[in-house]
Amino acid sequence: MFLKHLFILYISIEISGASVGDRSPYYQRCLEKCQLANCTEDGANFVGNFQQPTYLKLMAWSCEDECKYNCMWATVDSFHERKWKTPQFYGKWPFVRILxxxxxxxxxxxxxxxxxxxxxxxxxxxxxxxxxxxxxxxxxxxxxxxxxxxxxxxxxxxxxxxxxxxxxxxxxxxxxxxxxxxxxxxxxxxxxxxxxxxxxxxxxxxxxxxxxxxxxxxxxxxxxxxxxxxxxxxxxxxxxxxxxxxxxxxxxxxxxxxxxxxxxxxxxxxxxxxxxxxxxxxxxxxxxxxxxxxxxxxxxxxxxxxxxxxxxxxxxxxxxxxxxxxx
CATH class of the missing domain: 1.20.1070 (Rhopdopsin 7-helix transmembrane proteins)
Known part of the structure; x- marks a missing residue:
């Protein structure tokens, strides 16, 4: 509608910087290990025999993206085990992707x-x-x-x-x-x-x-x-x-x-x-x-x-x- 995004600064400024989730050492270690084990140097493709589902390929999910997604949920679980609040990642809340x-x-x-x-x-x-x-x-x-x-x-x-x-x-x-x-x-x-x-x-x-x-x-x-x-x-x-x-x-x-x-x-x-x-x-x-x-x-x-x-x-x-x- 015509007032769309009038208050978007409240949310959007956070997007421009890091958040608690992606700043956490747990997430950073997880991401580093995942990329070293599974991704090419540029993070775009997978190494080894991993077969990515076709629908994820069509949606342009790179190896680095897959690592970020999986490490995000691992970090959320880690936070919840410690009774901490759900963290944001790169300024956004975690979402379950569908297709x-x-x-x-x-x-x-x-x-x-x-x-x-x-x-x-x-x-x-x-x-x-x-x-x-x-x-x-x-x-x-x-x-x-x-x-x-x-x-x-x-x-x-x-x-x-x-x-x-x-x-x-x-x-x-x-x-x-x-x-x-x-x-x-x-x-x-x-x-x-x-x-x-x-x-x-x-x-x-x-x-x-x-x-x-x-x-x-x-x-x-x-x-x-x-x-x-x-x-x-x-x-x-x-x-x-x-x-x-x-x-x-x-x-x-x-x-x-x-x-x-x-x-x-x-x-x-x-x-x-x-x-x-x-x-x-x-x-x-x-x-x-x-x-x-x-x-x-x-x-x-x-x-x-x-x-x-x-x-x-x-x-x-x-x-x-x-x-x-x-x-």
């Missing part, structure tokens, strides 16, 4: 969001005439959000620098498209068309600059967090104020206000930093699950709003047609 997928719950729930976008845009297409105002804009919204959720699923399936970059960049694209839709809707009857052309160019430039900056050197989590907070907060406030102003003339705007309020509320899940339930369901994945129903809400608003705009413009055209002409 080579690192964070299976987050993958499934990201795909659920993707599915809801595709399902709702079909409903939108059936219920809204193609010549309705802002019809095209909601299709652009769907394409951008669907693309972002696809990369979210890919990133949680396998965490590589490239998939991380694309996940964060596409998450920002959701923040931007929500702001873009808000501006188009709120300022529709106020600003001239040229203004929206300029805004479109500026938004594209901002996204390109953001992605380019994140791809240079070490990933800047703080900058990413700050720009998401700024754009997301402005968008949320403007949507909410607009909904309050037009709540009587357009009763359906409660859906937009509810969408904004619930999006902010479920972000509290991102602040919970606890080990995953059954080592599968962490609070970030539950946040992904909580965002899925909100997709239905925002498209329901879009359908009602397009109906309202079409009806309003038809009435305005009729009024203009029958308006007395002065000679």
């Amino acid at each position: 080579g997928i690192q964070e299976p719950a987050s993958v499934v729930f990201s795909l659920l969001n993707l599915y809801n976008h595709l399902k709702m845009i079909k409903i939108f297409h059936r219920r809204v005439r193609s010549d309705s105002p802002l019809y095209w804009l909601w299709f652009v919204y769907c394409m951008i959000c669907s693309h972002a959720w696809a990369w979210s699923a890919i990133f949680h399936a396998r965490d590589f620098p490239l998939t991380e970059l694309l996940d964060y960049a596409c998450a920002f694209s959701i923040v931007l498209i929500n702001c873009y839709v808000m501006m188009f809707r709120v300022l529709r009857y106020i600003m001239p068309r040229f203004f929206f052309i300029v805004i479109t160019v500026l938004f594209l430039a901002l996204f390109a600059n953001h992605t380019a900056y994140l791809s240079m050197g070490q990933f800047d989590y703080e900058y990413n967090m700050q720009i998401n907070i700024i754009v997301g907060t402005i968008t949320a406030l403007c949507w909410f104020i607009w909904s309050v102003i037009y709540r009587y003339r357009q009763p359906y705007v409660w859906k937009c206000a509810m969408f904004v309020a619930l999006t902010g509320l479920i972000l509290l899940l991102e602040l919970v930093d606890q080990p995953p339930i059954f080592y599968v369901f962490d609070y970030h994945s539950l946040w992904h699950l909580a965002t899925a129903p909100l997709v239905l809400l925002i498209y329901s608003f879009a359908i009602d709003d397009c109906h309202f705009l079409r009806k309003t413009e038809i009435i305005d055209m009729q009024d203009e047609r029958y308006k007395p002409k002065h000679r």
Whole structure:
């Protein structure tokens, strides 16, 4: 949703450094022994007759990755034997991989969001005439959000620098498209068309600059967090104020206000930093699950709003047609 990653710094800064688990001597010794016994010098391939399952090969699990995974669980068991808390490794909680997928719950729930976008845009297409105002804009919204959720699923399936970059960049694209839709809707009857052309160019430039900056050197989590907070907060406030102003003339705007309020509320899940339930369901994945129903809400608003705009413009055209002409 459009406030995605507003509080991500709370979690992400930890990712950039080491954690208790991977710093522990037990883990370091285990990793060293495993790599010396099983891996080639670059850590990419296996030595000896070890046959890695095909699905792990397809998911690009190298010998070094296998050693890290197995030593992670050995270290977790060692911590638990000493009655210590479950440690994090490289800034992340330990997850049980399923079919080579690192964070299976987050993958499934990201795909659920993707599915809801595709399902709702079909409903939108059936219920809204193609010549309705802002019809095209909601299709652009769907394409951008669907693309972002696809990369979210890919990133949680396998965490590589490239998939991380694309996940964060596409998450920002959701923040931007929500702001873009808000501006188009709120300022529709106020600003001239040229203004929206300029805004479109500026938004594209901002996204390109953001992605380019994140791809240079070490990933800047703080900058990413700050720009998401700024754009997301402005968008949320403007949507909410607009909904309050037009709540009587357009009763359906409660859906937009509810969408904004619930999006902010479920972000509290991102602040919970606890080990995953059954080592599968962490609070970030539950946040992904909580965002899925909100997709239905925002498209329901879009359908009602397009109906309202079409009806309003038809009435305005009729009024203009029958308006007395002065000679």
